[in-house]
Amino acid sequence: MRVICALLAGTPRRPAQDSVLAVVSDLVWAHTAPSHGLEHLRARASDDGMDIYLFLRAPSEDAALDQAHAILANARRPLGSHGYYPTALRR
Numbered sequence: 001m002r003v004i005c006a007l008l009a010g011t012p013r014r015p016a017q018d019s020v021l022a023v024v025s026d027l028v029w030a031h032t033a034p035s036h037g038l039e040h041l042r043a044r045a046s047d048d049g050m051d052i053y054l055f056l057r058a059p060s061e062d063a064a065l066d067q068a069h070a071i072l073a074n075a076r077r078p079l080g081s082h083g084y085y086p087t088a089l090r091r
Contacts, residue, residue, distance in 0.1 A: 002064035010049035
């Protein structure tokens with residue numbers, strides 16, 4: 001199991017509430033294929049937007065980063081419709 005943190009920038013009018021965190025989590029799940037190896041995710045509000053921790057089945061850190069990039073590429077448009085944009089990934 002590998003954990004990758006996806007940093008999402010956004011301009012919400014107020015800090016992300018539980019309902020917004022749940023919607024963003026659902027959007028990521030809805031746009032993730034089984035081949036991406038996503039087992040679990042956790043969304044948390046941050047000063048600049050939101051951090052999403054992706055728990056991935058992956059043989060290496062590099063593979064996990066590739067999978068995380070694919071997940072965020074698929075979810076980019078729906079996330080953007082809620083004011084959030086992926087900016088970086090970190091291990």
